Amino acid sequence: MNIKHAVLEQQSFGRIKYVEKKPIHIAFGVDANFIRPMGVAMTSIIDNNPNQSLIFHVFANSIETVDVERLKILADREEVFIHLYLINQDVFKSLQTTWNYTVATYNRFIVAKLLYPSVERVIYMDADMVCTGNLGELVKMNFEDNIAMVVHDQGKFVASHMKTLDLKHDRYFNAGMLYIDLKAWNENQISEQAIELLRQRKFFLLDQDALNILLDGRAKFIDRRWNEICNMEKKNSKVSEEAVLVHFASRNKPWHTWCIHPEKELFIRYSEASLWKDVPFFSQPRSYKEMKMMGAAMLHQGNYKEALSWYWRYWKVRKKEKNSI
Incomplete structure (x- = not known):
């Protein structure tokens, strides 16, 4: 190299x-x-x-x-x-x-x-x-x-x-x-x-x-x-008291607005103490998989109109990508 x-x-x-x-x-x-x-x-x-x-x-x-x-x-x-x-x-x-x-x-x-x-x-x-x-x-x-x-x-x-x-x-x-x-x-x-x-x-x-x-x-x-x-796509995924390095390894990240996992608070704590505290969380899904997660988050928060909108977008983009294969 x-x-x-x-x-x-x-x-x-x-x-x-x-x-x-x-x-x-x-x-x-x-x-x-x-x-x-x-x-x-x-x-x-x-x-x-x-x-x-x-x-x-x-x-x-x-x-x-x-x-x-x-x-x-x-x-x-x-x-x-x-x-x-x-x-x-x-x-x-x-x-x-x-x-x-x-x-x-x-x-x-x-x-x-x-x-x-x-x-x-x-x-x-x-x-x-x-x-x-x-x-x-x-x-x-x-x-x-x-x-x-x-x-x-x-x-x-x-x-x-x-x-x-x-x-x-x-x-x-x-x-x-x-x-x-x-x-x-x-x-x-x-x-x-x-x-x-x-x-x-x-x-x-x-x-x-x-x-x-x-x-x-x-x-x-x-x-x-x-x-x-810590898999933020699984509700029962928790951080142990013994952990020294915590890895948010799933596609769902704690800085995504659609992430509703309770362990995201660990990231938020250090985010607010950092020089990046004023940087907005990532708010726009890029793929149909993220659109689906956004719909689930909106549904969990009781925002049914937004949930329906994101599920509709998820379905359209997913169908388009599947048809292009």
């Missing part, structure tokens, strides 16, 4: 709070649509790790000027370091995308190549997460000759999906949190192999599937509190 073509521009701002402490490096891969939730995630990490030196690495396909300014203010105000890398989207243009998985999901493949050897280990996080505890315990864990630390994925699909991918160790992880040994990752050419796999095959969960194949038997599975999934 040619890093010179992957990174178009780099900016750095802020300062380290405790120069005598070994910093915790945290990386995100985003586009402009996920800068706000990433900012909330960063706010939650800072809030729950007051005695840690933090360095954030933001790999962004696109970002608005106002958000760059917010990141600068956050870095100076909270005494953290933020490196912002503007990514050339053409690097991954040949890889598969879906309506809810954009090309930005592949930015994680740049992280290890760019940061090593100046950084030995990094916590890669999806932007749809919040931190509710201290990361100190995680970064002290022993890799035990593994390339990354991961957490089991949840859901009924996992058992059959492992067979589809032909995983030899009967374990499948969610790639929303990866604690990576960058030296081992690069020596085993995980990024290069993953990109090649994705060019050769179509995967249901894209880069997550490719990484599960490549790290089969070479990843250390740790407790679910380091990537506890």
